[in-house]
Amino acid sequence: MKRVYRAATLMQAAHARNLLLAAGIDSELRNQYLAGAAGDLPMFETWPQVLVEDGDEARALAVLARAERPAEGPTWTCERCGEQLEPQFTSCWRCAEADPDERR
Numbered sequence: 019m020k021r022v023y024r025a026a027t028l029m030q031a032a033h034a035r036n037l038l039l040a041a042g043i044d045s046e047l048r049n050q051y052l053a054g055a056a057g058d059l060p061m062f063e064t065w066p067q068v069l070v071e072d073g074d075e076a077r078a079l080a081v082l083a084r085a086e087r088p089a090e091g092p093t094w095t096c097e098r099c100g101e102q103l104e105p106q107f108t109s110c111w112r113c114a115e116a117d118p119d120e121r122r
């Protein structure tokens with residue numbers, strides 16, 4: 019197993035794991051109960067960690083890197099309801115109209 023993510027909170031680690039799951043990558047969450055009971059361990063070692071199979075490491079890192087980077091491109095305006103939407107959304111969160119650029 020390879021560690022691809024480490025976070026101070028379990029919520030962040032769980033989120034990273036969900037991103038990997040959405041990309042079809044199995045992962046394992048470690049240290050979810052260890053934080054706070056650390057004792058003499060270095061703090062980082064007690065943080066929740068997300069691990070993947072060795073062969074999935076590169077793909078997992080790419081998925082996580084993409085998620086951390088703000089989406090590129092301009093915001094777009096929903097044709098149906100006029101809502102301003104961030105580029106990472108491919109459909110309107112308010113009325114579910116698809117981004118016209120995504121339908122091309």
Ligand SMILES: [Zn+2]
Pocket residue numbers: 096097098099100101110111112113114115
């Ligand atoms: Zn809309």
